[in-house]
Amino acid sequence: MIPAQFDYVAPSTVEEAVNALVEAGEDAKVLAGGQSLLPVLRMRLNVPSVVVDLCRIESLRGVRDDGDALVIGAMTTHSDVFHDPLVREHATLLTKAVEQLADPQVRHRGTFGGALAHADPAGDLGAPALALGASFVIAGSGGTRTVEADDFFEDLFTTAVQDGEILTEVRIPKYTGWGAHYEKFVRVAHQWPIVAVAAAVRVDGGTIAEARVGLTNMGSTPLRARAVESALVGQSATDEAVRGAAASAAEGTNPPSDLNGDADFRRHLATVLTRRAVLAAAGA
Amino acid sequence: MTRINVKVDGAMCSDDVEPRTLLVHYLREQLGKTGTVIGCDTSNCGACTVHLDGRSVKSCNVLAVQADGHEVTTIEGLATNGELHPVQKAFHECHALQCGFCTPGMIMQSVDLLNENSDPSEEEIRTGLEGNLCRCTGYHNIVKAVQQAADGAGSAAVASTSGGAS
Ligand SMILES: Cc1cc2nc3c(=O)[nH]c(=O)nc-3n(C[C@H](O)[C@H](O)[C@H](O)COP(=O)(O)OP(=O)(O)OC[C@H]3O[C@@H](n4cnc5c(N)ncnc54)[C@H](O)[C@@H]3O)c2cc1C
Ligand code: FES
Ligand code: FES
Numbered sequence: 401m402i403p404a405q406f407d408y409v410a411p412s413t414v415e416e417a418v419n420a421l422v423e424a425g426e427d428a429k430v431l432a433g434g435q436s437l438l439p440v441l442r443m444r445l446n447v448p449s450v451v452v453d454l455c456r457i458e459s460l461r462g463v464r465d466d467g468d469a470l471v472i473g474a475m476t477t478h479s480d481v482f483h484d485p486l487v488r489e490h491a492t493l494l495t496k497a498v499e500q501l502a503d504p505q506v507r508h509r510g511t512f513g514g515a516l517a518h519a520d521p522a523g524d525l526g527a528p529a530l531a532l533g534a535s536f537v538i539a540g541s542g543g544t545r546t547v548e549a550d551d552f553f554e555d556l557f558t559t560a561v562q563d564g565e566i567l568t569e570v571r572i573p574k575y576t577g578w579g580a581h582y583e584k585f586v587r588v589a590h591q592w593p594i595v596a597v598a599a600a601v602r603v604d605g606g607t608i609a610e611a612r613v614g615l616t617n618m619g620s621t622p623l624r625a626r627a628v629e630s631a632l633v634g635q636s637a638t639d640e641a642v643r644g645a646a647a648s649a650a651e652g653t654n655p656p657s658d659l660n661g662d663a664d665f666r667r668h669l670a671t672v673l674t675r676r677a678v679l680a681a682a683g684a
Numbered sequence: 685m686t687r688i689n690v691k692v693d694g695a696m697c698s699d700d701v702e703p704r705t706l707l708v709h710y711l712r713e714q715l716g717k718t719g720t721v722i723g724c725d726t727s728n729c730g731a732c733t734v735h736l737d738g739r740s741v742k743s744c745n746v747l748a749v750q751a752d753g754h755e756v757t758t759i760e761g762l763a764t765n766g767e768l769h770p771v772q773k774a775f776h777e778c779h780a781l782q783c784g785f786c787t788p789g790m791i792m793q794s795v796d797l798l799n800e801n802s803d804p805s806e807e808e809i810r811t812g813l814e815g816n817l818c819r820c821t822g823y824h825n826i827v828k829a830v831q832q833a834a835d836g837a838g839s840a841a842v843a844s845t846s847g848g849a850s
Binding site: 403404431435438439441442451455502504506508589590 | 745815
């Protein structure tokens with residue numbers, strides 16, 4: 401299958417890209433790595449009149465250190481995020497999640513911003529970004545605005561990014577010295593998760609001092625497992641204590657039922673994977 | 685139509701393409717490079733894998749216009765002066781193919797894998813080839829071929845492997 405015809409523009413600045421989007425109206429589509437958009441266009445599930453390719457905007461690529469946070473450009477590829485030493489040191493959870501995302505070829509093209517803007521409920525980067533309290537910088541014709549992680553993911557495939565806007569960068573507070581793990585449950589190679597759990601913990605003398613836990617594919621958006629987080633604080637990083645806290649992982653979730661598993665199975669998976677993720681993050 | 689300039693297997697190509705043209709269609713239909721094949725409609729199988737600026741990509745999931753100003757290497761550009769690339773040679777010697785349909789993509793991805801990690805473990809080979817499906821071989825001899833190419837062992841005995849199908 402090939403996509404329906406569209407006009408193609410590849411501007412070299414964010415401003416030009418926003419102008420092109422605004423001019424084209426709601427029929428325009430942003431193209432980043434194309435790893436989700438091109439399959440959609442090929443199936444003709446979407447028929448944009450104009451495609452605005454961000455590939456020539458150099459300022460959207462790369463990771464930089466900004467004091468107490470890292471700033472990841474929206475067009476940084478999954479593979480570049482994986483190899484980035486700053487991400488590995490200050491946001492290990494992202495390194496762990498991106499390593500398990502798709503396959504090497506897709507990771508060479510797909511981008512950090514593209515995956516988050518796409519907001520597939522089974523996407524592997526939403527739960528880590530939410531758990532780490534990321535903030536999202538969005539550019540539009542009126543300038544830029546910043547949206548916090550709790551407000552970014554609105555629904556299935558829907559984020560705070562509006563028509564005529566571009567996600568330009570994502571700020572991740574530093575979690576230097578925290579342990580992290582992404583536990584992804586799949587049935588076959590290079591698949592989307594049936595359920596996955598993102599966990600980052602700070603362990604102090606064998607006790608969990610702080611914990612952040614995100615859930616993938618347990619609802620229409622990524623979710624924070626806040627009940628687990630508060631139950632973990634002050635516990636020792638042992639199997640028994642973590643098992644107890646993880647038991648509430650499915651609280652407040654609304655997982656889908658599909659061919660890979662029904663909602664009850666996913667609730668069960670969430671507790672098991674949370675225990676594994678937290679124990680691995682704590683190095684226990 | 686949009687004019688693109690792409691270096692393909694060492695030769696500069698300048699062509700007009702529709703923006704919706706997929707890189708794989710440009711390679712096969714406009715340049716006649718039918719060594720790169722199409723195995724699926726969902727970007728899952730990896731049969732169409734080529735290198736874009738030295739890194740593996742699925743050419744069914746890239747627009748030809750996105751390759752403008754860049755360099756593409758296909759399976760047809762791997763051999764030098766009629767001499768097979770070590771990975772091609774290893775696939776041949778280890779009997780790493782049956783019908784051969786997945787082979788162009790498998791070889792291109794294996795070359796990428798070895799560029800990144802010249803001494804991969806069996807498990808690293810299997811995960812490195814995660815995006816390439818083979819309906820025939822059960823993967824065992826493909827893994828052996830990558831190990832042989834990594835060892836630079838030529839036709840010498842192939843290191844034994846323990847696992848079954850991936
Ligand atoms: C075979 C295969 C397997 C995959 N497996 C997984 C997996 O296991 N886990 C996983 O998480 N993902 C998986 N993916 C998807 C992959 O993560 C994509 O890279 C990602 O979802 C989209 O990123 P992209 O840069 O390719 O964006 P594109 O495909 O270019 O765009 C995706 C959407 O986001 C919009 N968009 C992109 N960038 C911006 C921006 N900066 N501002 C505003 N809007 C933007 C586009 O308009 C489009 O609607 C897989 C993809 C394939 C083909
Ligand atoms: S044809 Fe490209 S991945 Fe199958
Ligand atoms: S040899 Fe037939 S698909 Fe791999």
